[in-house]
Amino acid sequence: MRHESKAYTYIKHACEDVGAFYYKIPDTLGQRFTPPKPFDLLVTFRGVSIYMEVKYYKDLAAFSTKNLSDNQNESLSLILDNRDHDKVYIRPMACLFVYRPREIKRLYFFCYGWLKKNPQKKTDMKLITKYVDVEKDTFNLHDMFANMIGF
Numbered sequence: 001m002r003h004e005s006k007a008y009t010y011i012k013h014a015c016e017d018v019g020a021f022y023y024k025i026p027d028t029l030g031q032r033f034t035p036p037k038p039f040d041l042l043v044t045f046r047g048v049s050i051y052m053e054v055k056y057y058k059d060l061a062a063f064s065t066k067n068l069s070d071n072q073n074e075s076l077s078l079i080l081d082n083r084d085h086d087k088v089y090i091r092p093m094a095c096l097f098v099y100r101p102r103e104i105k106r107l108y109f110f111c112y113g114w115l116k117k118n119p120q121k122k123t124d125m126k127l128i129t130k131y132v133d134v135e136k137d138t139f140n141l142h143d144m145f146a147n148m149i150g151f
Contacts, residue, residue, distance in 0.1 A: 038075030064119030
């Protein structure tokens, strides 16, 4: 199982626990006449829609919108630019999954607009205390909302 797939599984189970809608957009890599996928996941919970791109790292490192593909940045930017800014019911996000067997299993949830303005250096990432430790915690969707960075 790819490590990004493990992150999808953690998020899927968290959604199932609270009855949230979860949809993983299928990969279209290498298929002819299909557009590249805009992001990885769509989660809807209590009227809030979250459009999420998930990235995997083996260790804490710098993280910014430069780590996303041009297509993913364009899609998440369109969602960010075309939402009603007075409401918070549409959230484009970037999720970083740091996974090292028997050592680190963390999910960082960044609001896309915040991450765009505040690229994180490796030293910044080490100082972030808002993350979900998926090995120790019973991760649920409430944890994701409580630990969103830049909300």
